[in-house]
Structures are given as C-alpha cells and as structure tokens.
Amino acid sequence: MRLNAKQIAACTGGTFVVEPVDARALLTGLTWDSREVHPGDLYVALPGERVDGHAFIAAALRAGALGALVMQPVDQSVRTLARELGAALIDVPDTTHAVTDIAREWRGHLKGRVIALTGSTGKTTTKNLVRDVLAAAHTVVATAGNQNNELGVPKTLLTAEPDTEAVVVEMGMRGAGQIAALCAFVRPDWGLITNVGESHIELLGSRENIARAKAELLRELPEGVGRAFVNADDDFADFVRADAHVDARGVATVLFDGSSQAPERCGQGSGDEAAPARMWAEDVTLDEQGRPHFTLCACGFGDDDAAAPAPAVETAPCSLTLRGLHNVANACAAAAVGRAFGMSLAAVAEALSHAEPEAGRQEVLAARAGYTVVNDAYNANPDSMRASLRTFCALEVPGRRVAVLGDMGELGEYAPACHEGVGALAGSLPLERLICVGELARLIADAAEQAGMDPARIVRADCVAEVLGDLDAYLEPGDAVLVKASHFMGLERVVEGLVN
The missing domain is CATH 3.40.1390.10 (MurE/MurF, N-terminal domain)
Structure with a gap:
C-alpha cells in the first residue's frame, strides 16, 4: 500500500x-x-x-x-x-469497513494478476502451493496463514506493490453471499475452487448450497478474460461451472484432477470447440513417508494467454514433500495455475518439489522420547479428517500408530453422522490406539467400536491433560501419533506436550 x-x-x-x-x-x-x-x-x-x-x-x-x-x-x-x-x-x-474501502482503492493500482481461491478443504495448502509455484518465476504476494476473512483478504491486497506480478488471495466463507462480497473489492482475474465438501453445512444446509456459495467466485470473474480453475474429480465440478455461467460469459475453464485418471479427451472438444485445458496426475505412488510421487500431465495450455490451445500432452516427473494422496489434487491445482501463467511444466514440477507443509498441517515432528508426532491440529472437517487418517496409516512406522481425534465444528444437525462416519473409517484402519477428545468425538469412538475396533484400544477423553497422561504411559520409541481436530479444541497443546 x-x-x-x-x-x-x-x-x-x-x-x-x-x-x-x-x-x-x-x-x-x-x-x-x-x-x-x-x-x-x-x-x-x-x-x-x-x-x-x-x-x-x-x-x-x-x-x-x-x-x-x-x-x-x-x-x-x-x-x-x-x-x-x-x-x-x-x-x-x-x-x-474502512479496511475494505482502502483495499478497494488500492486494487485499482495493482497491475498484476489477482488469483482468488476457495473450497471446502485444501484452501490454505493449495494457496501455499500456488504461491510457491509462481514465486519460482514471478513476484508474488499471497494470503498469510489462513487470513481469509473480511480483514485478512483486504490486508493481502494491501501487502502487494503496484508491480507485483501475482496476488494470491485465499477466501473463506461461512454463508451465502460472503465470497461475492469479497470479490466486489478483490476483483479477481482468475478463480480456483479446490472442491465442494461438508464444511459449513451447519449454515448452508446442503452440499448443493455450499457449491452455489463457492460458485460465487467464478460468477464474479471478468467476462471474456477470466479463468475458472475447477477440480474435475469433484462431483460438483459441472454444477459450479453451470451455476456461474462460465461458458456463456466467455470465462475459460481449466480443469485439474489428482485422481490419477487421464481425461477422456484432451485439447479438442466437439466440432471446432476447444476442450478446456487440463492438468492431471498419472502413476501416483506414495513412499514410506506417505509422500506422493507421480507424473504431472498437461494439455491444452498455450505458451501465452493469446495462443491457441496446444493438443499435445506434456509430462514431467513430480515429487512432493507434503504427505497424502489428497495433496496430489492440490498440487495439480497449483500446477494448472503455474502452467496457465506461462511457466513450463518442468519448472512447475520443480517448484512443487520444494514446497513445504505449513505448521499444523500434516507437519511431522520428532519428539525427544523417540516417537513421531504428526501435527494436523490446525483445523478439521469430515473430508480432511478422513484424508488425514488415510495418510497417517500409509506412513511406514516402526512402532504403533495412535490417532488423537477431537470434535469437528460447524456441522450443525449433520455433526453426529459426520463424526460417526469418521469413526467407522478409523475402526477399519490399522490404528493400535484411538483417543477421542470432546463430546462429539465420543461418537467417533462409538462408531469405531461398532466397526470392529477392540474397545480396549479406544480411549474417551475430556481434556488435553487426560490425553497427555494416557500417551505418557502408552507411547514407546518408534510409535507415531496423529493429532487432528477443529482449531477450537486446542489440540495443538497435545502436540506441544508430546514434542517438548
């Protein structure tokens, strides 16, 4: 500013x-x-x-x-x-309101491209990956942490200089109209939706309503020049595009897909219509630490904004330091932005390989007592909880696996079913101990038991002190502990207690 x-x-x-x-x-x-x-x-x-x-x-x-x-x-x-x-x-x-007014004024001074993103899960991780990819070749300003609200969003704009080449803005929302209100002063050139899940279902009532609220971002993109980046593997991909009328308004679609499924067609659509540019992953594997390795594939990206889409498929080997299959989709989203920005696929893959996880998000820490702590305590919703559990159980661990799970917020009347769903999954995974913290988390414990987990391996706790006491008596060198819950549960104190 x-x-x-x-x-x-x-x-x-x-x-x-x-x-x-x-x-x-x-x-x-x-x-x-x-x-x-x-x-x-x-x-x-x-x-x-x-x-x-x-x-x-x-x-x-x-x-x-x-x-x-x-x-x-x-x-x-x-x-x-x-x-x-x-x-x-x-x-x-x-x-x-004045903070927004100043950001609206300053937006007019910015010459670079403004890229906004939202989604039910993976927003902050994808924002960080987009930032890291673009920063390999451009000047970039991005949302700090997850400051994605009515104060953090304008502050991100105000951090940029007039000649900053890319401004990456993460947008959170809890209700209908909130993303549109942010877009009114951010005026994004490009918009990206990571996925449509169940977070905030308490206020919006259904995934369809959540999708409609997310689609506000695409609806606000400029006609004729905007680009909409959409997760092709998400079951609401077509819905958000249709709801925002992207085709009718001349907003180009770029599809990304981390599911390891090659697109049916690439480069050329029906008749003379060009198919959307696409970014996807093939040959996806996880190493012993749960880090993905895959072939990054792209088609339909021209060398610049004005160029005709190129039908040939480009490929580049890619490895992540981030853990979990779910991060393949996040990486493909960031790769799509980087390639659309004119970067080579090889340069994009190289930048992704150096991206590091943010504190509190699948952060692997070594405790002094000889066990490993996976700190994923920053936030949680049903989708991210399931992804975190699967990632944790894919790690090669010399000892035993212990999961400490807490309540998930903002689920309203859906909260019991969502917690029970997580518990059913936990009960089917190779966990030697499951510690559930909080009133709703007791439903995770109950569902895990119903799924066949030995009741002797399940602990129901009311507070952090109980958790630390149980773990102090249970853990041995070589064991690994996952800590995951919504931020209001304060389970980062469990991480601190274990590490220190």
Whole structure:
C-alpha cells in the first residue's frame, strides 16, 4: 500500500481529527495490532468486546504510525501526540469497513494478476502451493496463514506493490453471499475452487448450497478474460461451472484432477470447440513417508494467454514433500495455475518439489522420547479428517500408530453422522490406539467400536491433560501419533506436550 492520508480519508468517507503535517507522505502498510506497527504504517483502531483498539492509538503513533483510523472520540492527549509527531487521525464511520474501502482503492493500482481461491478443504495448502509455484518465476504476494476473512483478504491486497506480478488471495466463507462480497473489492482475474465438501453445512444446509456459495467466485470473474480453475474429480465440478455461467460469459475453464485418471479427451472438444485445458496426475505412488510421487500431465495450455490451445500432452516427473494422496489434487491445482501463467511444466514440477507443509498441517515432528508426532491440529472437517487418517496409516512406522481425534465444528444437525462416519473409517484402519477428545468425538469412538475396533484400544477423553497422561504411559520409541481436530479444541497443546 502506498496512499497518502487525503486519499485514505477520501476513499473511506473519513474526516480529519488531526491533519498530517505532510499531506503527500505515503502510508506504506496497515495493521490493527499496535505491537506490529512499522514506521509509515496506518493503524486501524478496531472495536472489540474485550480489547478496544482505540486504547492503543498512542502506542501505535509512538511506534511510528503515520496515521490512525478511529470511529470514537479521541482523547486530547492523543490528538496532541499526533500533532507533535505529524501523524493524521482520521474519523471514519466504521473502521472495519474502512479496511475494505482502502483495499478497494488500492486494487485499482495493482497491475498484476489477482488469483482468488476457495473450497471446502485444501484452501490454505493449495494457496501455499500456488504461491510457491509462481514465486519460482514471478513476484508474488499471497494470503498469510489462513487470513481469509473480511480483514485478512483486504490486508493481502494491501501487502502487494503496484508491480507485483501475482496476488494470491485465499477466501473463506461461512454463508451465502460472503465470497461475492469479497470479490466486489478483490476483483479477481482468475478463480480456483479446490472442491465442494461438508464444511459449513451447519449454515448452508446442503452440499448443493455450499457449491452455489463457492460458485460465487467464478460468477464474479471478468467476462471474456477470466479463468475458472475447477477440480474435475469433484462431483460438483459441472454444477459450479453451470451455476456461474462460465461458458456463456466467455470465462475459460481449466480443469485439474489428482485422481490419477487421464481425461477422456484432451485439447479438442466437439466440432471446432476447444476442450478446456487440463492438468492431471498419472502413476501416483506414495513412499514410506506417505509422500506422493507421480507424473504431472498437461494439455491444452498455450505458451501465452493469446495462443491457441496446444493438443499435445506434456509430462514431467513430480515429487512432493507434503504427505497424502489428497495433496496430489492440490498440487495439480497449483500446477494448472503455474502452467496457465506461462511457466513450463518442468519448472512447475520443480517448484512443487520444494514446497513445504505449513505448521499444523500434516507437519511431522520428532519428539525427544523417540516417537513421531504428526501435527494436523490446525483445523478439521469430515473430508480432511478422513484424508488425514488415510495418510497417517500409509506412513511406514516402526512402532504403533495412535490417532488423537477431537470434535469437528460447524456441522450443525449433520455433526453426529459426520463424526460417526469418521469413526467407522478409523475402526477399519490399522490404528493400535484411538483417543477421542470432546463430546462429539465420543461418537467417533462409538462408531469405531461398532466397526470392529477392540474397545480396549479406544480411549474417551475430556481434556488435553487426560490425553497427555494416557500417551505418557502408552507411547514407546518408534510409535507415531496423529493429532487432528477443529482449531477450537486446542489440540495443538497435545502436540506441544508430546514434542517438548
């Protein structure tokens, strides 16, 4: 971001409480955390139930903020401090909405391509892979962590420079209309949907409604020049394309598929119509650590945006450091973006081979006591829980496998069935011990027992302390432990306890 105080006041509908000493001075960053202020930043005072950002305006100014957005009366002492430091204080109707207003203004200054992605599972991993692939040949800014909400999305845009070549924006959603609202100021050039699963079914009621909400991203792509990246292996692939009217609006489709199934046709459609460009995987195998190795295949990608699709199939060997078959689809999605961006398939495969998992997502850690911890405790839904269990059981482990599973959130009336489904799978897998934490997770335990797992190998726990106590007595060198649950369960404390 490089905007002066008058531009910020104009785009937010704000008025100056204190005018800047230099109206031309550019504010070069934005934060709502006074502890993270850098010289030249704009500090945003967000209201809160427990902590009100207005209480930290003075601290932000002393840390070097050149301006602050406020929506409450400011003490005289703070106004005096702002004048002494030459900083601006701008009163706006709503500081949260103002962040979006500034991002909307800054979006007009960005010359590079903006790529937005969403999906029920794999959003953050795929975003990271897209970032890593594009960064091998281009300047890239991407969403930090999983900051994919109404504050994190605009902050991602504001992090980009005008000449940043690719801006990768992860979009989360909990209800209908939320992705469309984000797209209104992000204005993505390309959009990618990883899949349509069961997360957020509590609010939307059905997978069809979830698909319709995800399709909002494709619906907002620009006519004639937009590109829609869709998972061909997802049973809602045709639905999201049709719901967004991508063909009628001249939005090109790029299909990706990690299922190891070659497309029926490649390059040429019926008559003179070109089939969508495609990226897929063949010859997929897992090594003893559960890391995929496969042949990356592509067809229909021209050398540039204006070129006619090339019918020939391109191939390149590819290996991932990420674990699990489900990451093949994520890699194919990122590869499709990279190839569409003009990168060679070989360069894409090379970039994918260096991509590392993010903390809390299939992160393999060595504990001091000689056992292995697979930290997947950042978040969970039924699809990711099943994928994580399968990946864990594909690992070559010298000792025993133990799974620590906790409650999954945002499932509403579907929660019992979803937890029971996970339990039925767990009961069929080679797990020597299953520890279920939380009220809903007891349904996982019950279903695992019904699926034939020995009740003596199942533990029902109420808290982290119980889990750690059980594991302390049970684990031996060579054993491996998977920890997986929704973030609100706090099972990262189990990981910390085991590793430290």
